[in-house]
Amino acid sequence: KSVNHLHRPGFHFQPPKNWINDPNGPVYYKGLYHLFYQYNTKGAVWGNIIWAHSVSKDLVNWEALEPAIHPSKWFDIGGTWSGSITIVPGKGPIILYTGVNKNQTQMQNYAIPEDPSDPYLRKWIKPDDNPIAMPDYTMNGSAFRDPTTAWFSKDGHWRTVVGSRIKHRGIAYIYRSRDFKHWVKAKHPIHSKQSTGMWECPDFFPVSITDFENGLDLDYTGANTKHVLKVSLDITRYEYYTLGKYDLKKDRYIPDGNTPDGWDGLRFDYGNFYASKTFFDYKKNRRVLWGWANESDTVQDDIMKGWAGIQLIPRTVLLDSNKKQLVFWPVEEIESLRGNYIRMNNHNIKMGQRIEVKGITPAQADVEVTFYVGSLEKAEIFDPSFTLKPFELCKIKGSNVTGGVGPFGLITLATPDLEEYTPVFFRVFKNASNHKPKVLMCSDARPSSLKQDQGPLAKDRMYKPSFAGFVDVDMADGRISLRSLIDHSVVESFGALGKTVITSRVYPVKAVQENAHLYVFNNGTQSVTIESLNAWNMQRPLQMN
Numbered sequence: 001k002s003v004n005h006l007h008r009p010g011f012h013f014q015p016p017k018n019w020i021n022d023p024n025g026p027v028y029y030k031g032l033y034h035l036f037y038q039y040n041t042k043g044a045v046w047g048n049i050i051w052a053h054s055v056s057k058d059l060v061n062w063e064a065l066e067p068a069i070h071p072s073k074w075f076d077i078g079g080t081w082s083g084s085i086t087i088v089p090g091k092g093p094i095i096l097y098t099g100v101n102k103n104q105t106q107m108q109n110y111a112i113p114e115d116p117s118d119p120y121l122r123k124w125i126k127p128d129d130n131p132i133a134m135p136d137y138t139m140n141g142s143a144f145r146d147p148t149t150a151w152f153s154k155d156g157h158w159r160t161v162v163g164s165r166i167k168h169r170g171i172a173y174i175y176r177s178r179d180f181k182h183w184v185k186a187k188h189p190i191h192s193k194q195s196t197g198m199w200e201c202p203d204f205f206p207v208s209i210t211d212f213e214n215g216l217d218l219d220y221t222g223a224n225t226k227h228v229l230k231v232s233l234d235i236t237r238y239e240y241y242t243l244g245k246y247d248l249k250k251d252r253y254i255p256d257g258n259t260p261d262g263w264d265g266l267r268f269d270y271g272n273f274y275a276s277k278t279f280f281d282y283k284k285n286r287r288v289l290w291g292w293a294n295e296s297d298t299v300q301d302d303i304m305k306g307w308a309g310i311q312l313i314p315r316t317v318l319l320d321s322n323k324k325q326l327v328f329w330p331v332e333e334i335e336s337l338r339g340n341y342i343r344m345n346n347h348n349i350k351m352g353q354r355i356e357v358k359g360i361t362p363a364q365a366d367v368e369v370t371f372y373v374g375s376l377e378k379a380e381i382f383d384p385s386f387t388l389k390p391f392e393l394c395k396i397k398g399s400n401v402t403g404g405v406g407p408f409g410l411i412t413l414a415t416p417d418l419e420e421y422t423p424v425f426f427r428v429f430k431n432a433s434n435h436k437p438k439v440l441m442c443s444d445a446r447p448s449s450l451k452q453d454q455g456p457l458a459k460d461r462m463y464k465p466s467f468a469g470f471v472d473v474d475m476a477d478g479r480i481s482l483r484s485l486i487d488h489s490v491v492e493s494f495g496a497l498g499k500t501v502i503t504s505r506v507y508p509v510k511a512v513q514e515n516a517h518l519y520v521f522n523n524g525t526q527s528v529t530i531e532s533l534n535a536w537n538m539q540r541p542l543q544m545n
């Protein structure tokens with residue numbers, strides 16, 4: 001069966017065909033970046049999941065290897081689901097993953113490389129003393145999965161976190177081991193939260209509160225850290241994270257009061273982004289985040305296309321210098337794909353104006369723009385009694401709804417008459433009392449495609465949400481920046497140097513390939529200045545699986 005290329009990304013990670021979901025076991029080992037991922041060998045829908053495996057020297061070009069693990073033993077015959085890799089001194093990399101047995105019970109297993117001295121780690125063995133953790137009678141055997149990368153503590157124990165739930169309470173269990181074979185569950189979960197549902201794909205790692213340039217490995221034990229706990233909520237398909245304190249003695253994590261724990265929490269990405277996982281890249285001393293973006297197309301069209309799912313461009317993760325949130329930025333390696341280049345400086349855009357960015361390929365591009373806004377005098381008042389969530393606000397105040405300061409930003413994947421377009425933009429409000437800015441960032445897929453839904457069920461409809469998040473900036477210098485990576489059916493946008501990130505998946509009918517256009521626009525009464533705009537064609541990697 002052939003694959004339809006019309007909306008297929010050019011520079012995002014993807015196998016040649018079929019369905020992919022969660023990134024698994026990302027690691028840097030002996031000069032190679034490894035990425036494993038959930039893969040259906042048989043089609044473009046979820047099912048028959050194995051761990052596919054690719055390696056890269058630069059996070060840009062990828063070489064597919066044979067699958068690392070697939071269902072073969074009693075403890076994983078019903079599925080080889082998500083997990084992680086830990087490099088264990090003296091043993092090499094070890095996979096922790098969730099196996100499903102024939103009765104659909106989930107359990108944690110491990111796998112070891114046949115030859116840890118081989119940088120490619122081609123062959124994996126599942127020792128017979130698996131599983132390493134089974135659900136006991138107090139636990140939910142159909143919600144017990146996705147072990148994190150383990151870390152070693154001074155008390156001589158390895159620890160890993162496993163996601164779960166009991167009724168509606170989301171839970172992160174913690175397990176300890178001295179030898180990486182015998183694991184014992186700690187008496188208390190490391191954290192849990194009522195009414196959040198299953199915690200899929202937990203991720204737990206430290207960030208420095210003094211060094212805002214380098215990442216930390218999991219075993220780092222300085223006082224100058226906070227911890228991050230991220231979970232993926234299967235009910236909403238959103239992730240959220242908190243910042244907090246990890247108490248090693250009690251094996252408990254306590255979120256800071258100012259990062260909400262639950263549905264309204266902070267997100268790595270406010271758009272189509274799920275089951276993410278970080279790893280520490282000791283080659284460059286950074287923590288790197290991988291995340292999966294599902295299709296937003298109808299299931300029928302996924303099958304017709306012959307492929308579904310991509311991994312987003314890996315992002316570095318750091319604590320923001322305000323210590324209240326994380327910031328994300330595409331890994332620098334991706335810039336090696338930048339080709340033809342155009343720039344624009346000090347260009348004023350009046351209300352209602354739209355300026356075309358010409359001279360690059362708008363369907364496969366990297367665009368960075370810094371706006372100078374100046375005074376916020378005309379900004380709309382942000383009513384603190386507003387209980388609207390960002391995506392609801394964006395729904396009411398779309399890119400065409402005139403404001404004071406904004407909406408302004410990019411119009412991506414557009415036809416010249418705006419029959420189809422995906423706008424990515426800011427709208428700057430101000431607080432009634434102290435006049436501090438309250439910035440809304442939107443990536444609005446509603447006008448992205450003329451394509452009709454094929455029926456009333458979710459699987460027959462296109463998913464075109466008005467994704468949005470607030471951007472925590474004071475705009476003291478009157479500026480705000482936006483970067484978008486545009487790749488046919490993907491728009492990955494970074495507001496204010498990665499303070500707020502939003503990814504959309506869109507499927508235009510007309511605004512495709514050479515017929516896609518890119519614009520900068522302003523629909524606010526206050527004019528704004530494009531202080532600088534740099535845009536590049538993005539080339540395809542020389543090798544993509």
Ligand code: DQQ
Binds near residue numbers: 081
């Ligand atoms: N996907 C895996 C599970 C995980 C879910 C199965 C998250 O291990 O909880 O493919 O997308």
